[in-house]
Amino acid sequence: xxxxxxxxxxxxxxxxxxxxxxxxxxxxxxxxxxxxxxxxxxxxxxxxxxxxxxxxxxxxxxxxxxxxxxxxxxxxxxxxxxxxxxxxxxxxxxxxxxxxxxxxxxxxxxxxxxxxxxxxxxxxxxxxxxxxxxxxxxxxxxxxxxxxxxxxxxxxxxxxxxxxxxxxxxxxxxxxxxxxxxxxxxxxxxxxxxxxxxxxxxxxxxxxxxxxxxxxxxxxxxxxxxxxxxxxxxxxxxxxxxxxxxx
Amino acid sequence: xxxxxxxxxxxxxxxxxxxxxxxxxxxxxxxxxxxxxxxxxxxxxxxxxxxxxxxxxxxxxxxxxxxxxxxxxxxxxxxxxxxxxxxxxxxxxxxxxxxxxxxxxxxxxxxxxxxxxxxxxxxxxxxxxxxxxxxxxxxxxxxxxxxxxxxxxxxxxxxxxxxxxxxxxxxxxxxxxxxxxxxxxxxxxxxxxxxxxxxxxxxxxxxxxxxxxxxxxxxxxxxxxxxxxxxxxxxxxxxxxxxxxxxxxxxxxxxxxxxxxxxxxxxxxxxxxxxxxxxxxxxxxxxxxxxxxxxxxxxxxxxxxxxxxxxxxxxxxxxxxxxxxxxxxxxxxxxxxxxxxxxxxxxxxxxxxxxxxxxxxxxxxxxx
Numbered sequence: 227x228x229x230x231x232x233x234x235x236x237x238x239x240x241x242x243x244x245x246x247x248x249x250x251x252x253x254x255x256x257x258x259x260x261x262x263x264x265x266x267x268x269x270x271x272x273x274x275x276x277x278x279x280x281x282x283x284x285x286x287x288x289x290x291x292x293x294x295x296x297x298x299x300x301x302x303x304x305x306x307x308x309x310x311x312x313x314x315x316x317x318x319x320x321x322x323x324x325x326x327x328x329x330x331x332x333x334x335x336x337x338x339x340x341x342x343x344x345x346x347x348x349x350x351x352x353x354x355x356x357x358x359x360x361x362x363x364x365x366x367x368x369x370x371x372x373x374x375x376x377x378x379x380x381x382x383x384x385x386x387x388x389x390x391x392x393x394x395x396x397x398x399x400x401x402x403x404x405x406x407x408x409x410x411x412x413x414x415x416x417x418x419x420x421x422x423x424x425x426x427x428x429x430x431x432x433x434x435x436x437x438x439x440x441x442x443x444x445x446x447x448x449x450x451x452x453x454x455x456x457x458x459x460x461x462x463x464x465x466x467x468x469x470x471x472x473x
Numbered sequence: 474x475x476x477x478x479x480x481x482x483x484x485x486x487x488x489x490x491x492x493x494x495x496x497x498x499x500x501x502x503x504x505x506x507x508x509x510x511x512x513x514x515x516x517x518x519x520x521x522x523x524x525x526x527x528x529x530x531x532x533x534x535x536x537x538x539x540x541x542x543x544x545x546x547x548x549x550x551x552x553x554x555x556x557x558x559x560x561x562x563x564x565x566x567x568x569x570x571x572x573x574x575x576x577x578x579x580x581x582x583x584x585x586x587x588x589x590x591x592x593x594x595x596x597x598x599x600x601x602x603x604x605x606x607x608x609x610x611x612x613x614x615x616x617x618x619x620x621x622x623x624x625x626x627x628x629x630x631x632x633x634x635x636x637x638x639x640x641x642x643x644x645x646x647x648x649x650x651x652x653x654x655x656x657x658x659x660x661x662x663x664x665x666x667x668x669x670x671x672x673x674x675x676x677x678x679x680x681x682x683x684x685x686x687x688x689x690x691x692x693x694x695x696x697x698x699x700x701x702x703x704x705x706x707x708x709x710x711x712x713x714x715x716x717x718x719x720x721x722x723x724x725x726x727x728x729x730x731x732x733x734x735x736x737x738x739x740x741x742x743x744x745x746x747x748x749x750x751x752x753x754x755x756x757x758x759x760x761x762x763x764x765x766x767x768x769x770x771x772x773x774x775x776x777x778x779x780x781x782x783x784x785x786x787x788x789x790x791x792x793x794x795x796x797x798x799x800x801x802x803x804x805x806x807x808x809x810x811x812x813x814x815x816x817x818x819x820x821x822x823x824x825x826x827x828x829x830x831x832x833x834x835x836x837x838x839x840x841x
Contacts, residue, residue: 357565360530360637361579361627362555375569450569451611 264331296337323402342384346377386441497692519692558628735828
C-alpha cells in the first residue's frame with residue numbers, strides 16, 4: 227500500500243509527466259475547458275427560459291419533467307448515443323469524441339440549472355412581486371430588479387450542482403476518444419497500470435471538489451441579503467447637503 | 474374641470490376566469506378628490522378586486538373605471554401605477570434594498586436624479602416620524618409597525634394624487650394599529666390624498682373614512698354613505714348585521730360632546746342659600762350639588778353635608794374627578810359618566826366650564 231502511494235507520488239512529482247500534449251497540464255486543460263464550455267452552454271440554454279417561464283408562472287410541467295429527466299438521464303448512455311451521431315456529421319468529427327462529450331455534458335447540466343432557476347424565481351414572495359408591480363415596475367424590471375437578485379443564491383446552487391456533475395462526467399470523454407483526465411483511467415485499465423487509474427481518479431475528484439468549493443463561495447457572494455450584515459456606504463442625506471426643501 | 478370625480482367606477486363587473494359567480498356585480502361608485510373612502514365587507518365581497526382594478530392589477534370584465542376622468546384602459550398600466558400610491562397588508566418591502574432605497578423606489582423609476590430622490594426620502598422620514606437612523610437599515614431590521622409606515626412612505630414618495638391601500642394596518646397588533654390609524658389621519662389632514670382603503674374592520678372604516686362603501690358577497694354595493702349616516706340609517710338588514718349590535722356605541726364614538734346640549738344643573742351659585750341648593754338637588758333627583766358661577770366651576774358637595782351648614786361658602790368643596798373636554802367623543806364621555814359617582818361629568822373648553830353632561834343626554838343619542 228505504502229509502495230503504491232509512493233509510486234503515485236513519484237508519478238505526480240515527475241515533471242516530465244506534467245508537460246507535453248499528453249501531460250497532466252494538457253489533460254487538466256482539456257478536462258476543465260470542455261467542462262467550462264458545457265456549463266456555460268447549458269446555462270445559456272436553460273437559465274433564460276427557466277426565469278422567463280417562472281416569471282410568467284408557466285411551465286410547471288416542464289420544470290417537473292426536467293427534474294425527472296435529470297434524474298433518469300444516464301450520462302454514459304448519452305455519450306454512447308451522441309458519439310455515432312456526431313461522427314455522422316462531418317463538421318463534428320474532429321477532434322474525435324469532442325462534440326459527443328460536449329453535448330452529453332450540456333444535456334446533463336441543463337436539468338438542475340433549469341429546475342433551480344425556475345424554482346428560485348417562482349418562489350419569490352408573491353407580495354413582493356405585487357408591490358413591485360403596483361408601484362409601476364415594468365415586467366423586465368420586476369424580473370431583473372426583484373426576482374433574479376432574490377433568486378440568485380438558489381440559481382447559483384443549481385449551477386454549482388450542474389458544474390460538479392459536469393466535471394465528474396467529463397471523465398467519460400475518454401471513452402469516445404476525447405482527452406481529459408478520463409484518459410488516465412482508460413489507459414490505466416488498458417495497461418493494467420493502477421497508478422495511472424489512481425492519478426486520474428484523484429485529479430477528477432480534486433477538480434470536482436474545487437468546483438464545489440468555488441461555486442459555493444460564489445453562491446454566498448451573490449446573495450443580495452448577505453449585505454444586510456455589512457453596513458453599506460451611507461447615502462448622503464439632505465442634512466449633509468444643507469439644503470432644505472419644503473414638503 | 475370641476476366636479477370630475479378622482480375615481481369613478483361605472484357599472485363595473487368582474488368574473489374571474491373559470492368561475493361562474495361574479496366577484497363584482499354592476500357596481501357604480503364615485504370617489505371625490507381628497508376624499509377617503511373605505512371599502513368593507515365580508516371576504517369574497519370583491520373589495521380587493523375593486524381596489525386592484527383602479528391600478529389595473531386586475532382588469533374588469535365589463536364596465537369602466539376612470540381616474541380624473543380618464544379611462545384607465547387608455548393609459549399604460551406601468552405609467553398609471555407610478556401615479557398611484559399602493560400599499561398592501563404584507564407591505565412587500567424589497568428585502569435586499571435599504572429602507573431609504575425602498576422609499577425611493579417610485580421616484581427612482583420616474584427617473585429623478587439621486588439628490589432629489591434622497592431629499593424626498595428625508596421629507597418622508599420626517600412626515601411619518603421614522604427615526605433617520607433607520608434609513609440605511611434593511612426591512613428585516615424593522616418592527617411590524619415601522620414596516621407598515623415605510624410602506625406608506627414608499628407609496629407617498631412620488632406625491633401621487635391617489636392612494637390605494639389594501640388592509641394597510643391589518644398585520645400589526647391592535648395598539649400599533651391604533652397609532653398607525655392616528656398617524657394616517659394626521660398625515661391625511663396635511664396631504665388630503667384621495668384614498669381608497671380596503672379593510673375588514675368596521676371600526677377602522679368608521680375612524681378613517683369620509684365615506685364607507687359596504688359590499689356584499691359578489692361585489693354588490695349595499696350602502697355608500699358617510700359613517701354617521703350608515704350608523705344612523707343602515708340601508709338594509711345586511712348592513713345592520715354587518716355593523717353589529719354596538720352600532721349605537723360606534724355612533725357615539727363619532728359624535729363630539731360639542732354636538733349635544735349640555736345642562737347647567739344640578740348646580741347653583743356659590744352665593745345661593747342652602748334652601749336653594751336643596752331645591753335644586755330635589756329637582757334633579759341627585760344627592761349632590763355643584764357650585765358654579767358663569768364659566769367657573771368651583772366644585773361639588775355631597776347632600777348630607779348641607780345638614781347643619783350655615784351657608785354654601787363655608788363648605789369644603791370637592792373637585793370634579795370626572796371631567797371632559799368638549800372635543801372628546803360621546804363614547805369617551807359615556808365611560809367617564811358611567812364610572813363617576815355623580816352620574817354626570819363636567820365639560821370644559823380649555824379652562825372654561827361649559828356645563829354638565831349627564832348619562833341621560835348620552836342615552837338619548839344612542840336611541841336616535
